[in-house]
Amino acid sequence: MKNITIDDIARVAGVSKSTVSRVLNGTAKVHPDKKKAVEEATERLGFQPNVVASSLARGRSMTIGVLTQLMGTPFYDAISQGVIAEFNDTPYSPIFVDGQWQKGEEVDAIRALIGRRVDGLVLIGGSVPSSEIANLCSGLPTVIVGRNLPGHKCVYMNNEACAYEATKYLIAQGHRDIAVIRGLEHHQDAVDRFAGYQRALLEAGLPLKQELVQSGDFSADSGLEIVGDLLRRNVSFTAVLAANDLTAMGVRLALYRNDIPVPEKVSIIGFDDQLEAAYMSPPLTTVKQPSRKMGSYASQCLLKMIDGKSIDSICVDGELVQRESVASIQ
Amino acid sequence: MKNITIDDIARVAGVSKSTVSRVLNGTAKVHPDKKKAVEEATERLGFQPNVVASSLARGRSMTIGVLTQLMGTPFYDAISQGVIAEFNDTPYSPIFVDGQWQKGEEVDAIRALIGRRVDGLVLIGGSVPSSEIANLCSGLPTVIVGRNLPGHKCVYMNNEACAYEATKYLIAQGHRDIAVIRGLEHHQDAVDRFAGYQRALLEAGLPLKQELVQSGDFSADSGLEIVGDLLRRNVSFTAVLAANDLTAMGVRLALYRNDIPVPEKVSIIGFDDQLEAAYMSPPLTTVKQPSRKMGSYASQCLLKMIDGKSIDSICVDGELVQRESVASIQ
DNA sequence: TTGTACGCGTTATCAC
């Protein structure tokens, strides 16, 4: 049960391999009769062109390498979904490797991708320094999503501005003691968001109270723990700006456990607007990150780069989605 | 800036390509000196073997085709994550295409994968009939996840039994009017779960009330709509068995909107145990589907099949995770 | 328009 090849088609159709190749790829005009003969043979024998051989011959693998971070947060997962969806009706197929958010793993993963001669690279998050990426991927069309690295093509969100807006909104509602739960220590998104929080406070002439800034890790558990702890220590606050929706859910649960009504006593704002946010009780006010769309954008950019077009980095705007987890106080 | 090849290494190391290939793959004994020379040259020139060429020569692409269903439910996404993770430290890389849960798309996607000469196939969910899969994938190691198709190697959950247990549990808590929100009409999981629900009712001598069986689509919105509607029509029920966690969230929100306390007045049970379930208010009692693990299992099975070992289908057990969304009544 | 012949980078089969 040998795999049938272009030669078989050629023989059956009574033409040369070149001609078969031509009708298959539409690379040149061929006589209608021969074209038809080839198509019939292709159909009849159920011929599937060998992409591997084609890749080798053309020097293009029609494959896109995607570096993911399986850290279990919906944000990165959604980006991956966007990437898959976007390549679905192109001749390219994405191939996935996981960097586990660890520099060493990431570098190995990228190397493996390059070994597979991918035609482009989508780097989702990650912690490889800019210079190393430049080094590793030189000459290879590369787009980075969820991270803004000057000198590279990136699709990222304006985290600082979003956190600023969110905090400002809370302040406008009369909140003065706004707890903030930061994400992972060196995660750039976390750093940027905290900066936005600070800026809003500063602008409003509010003091930055150290007991209100807590560091988490983007998990629901961190929200649960931290707020539980704050409550136990009787730290007073009327609102919390969570690292992301997951953390916000943890926060909400901690409040539920302590019979503190949301938003009457404490308001919550999350980050992401993942699917579940709109269905929390109460529905969560959050900063929407168009994560899936970011994956699509990145893929589109990459396709353009591969086509030789020049593109710019894209900064997508987050958007404060006002639902019901924030109340105004006096 | 030509790509360097095995020939370059051979030249630099002063040996033949064959020898280079041998040390690279460890296919045969090579004199230590030459071996070292090759390794040094490889290192110095930063040589990355061309996997495409290797694939063509060996007839094995070291690539696994994965058919996904981007329907936006966490269950399928989690399976994908499991697959990616599992292949991460194998020489294989998964390549993804989306079937969009539509027969035509799925068939095309599988064809594309075969064209890429994948060494194996992981089919996540999907709606292609069994016979067609057999036809399409004959001779190609294939594992199906999230669906039980007799005659194929599958990794699936015992949905009927789980729904039965969940319903039985509700009945044991004194519930008599248990609303059920089914998933998509022809979705096998939905069908099986409903069967389990029916069996439990039957066994307890409870009548199947038509106004309590509703069909949804696995979305949160369907839960919201349906329960809202039930309430409006004054249908009485004390518990609802939701199609999945997402639907359960919608249910919970509908109840929240109508000031009906959970679980005091109405109990809820979901399906999946996705990340967010444990952080709902109250934490959701649900049937845990080890989705990510299912992705891992499927990948492991596939690897074994590729190695020529024979394997059996795996039926993983769901598990009722009792949290706080169910109360007993009298 | 069509066919011939060679190249793509490796692996595998031989002899040596």
Next chain:
DNA sequence: GTGATAACGCGTACAA
């Protein structure tokens, strides 16, 4: 142990 050399299946100058 080692090195030529022929596959692997397809694209593509080049010539016809």
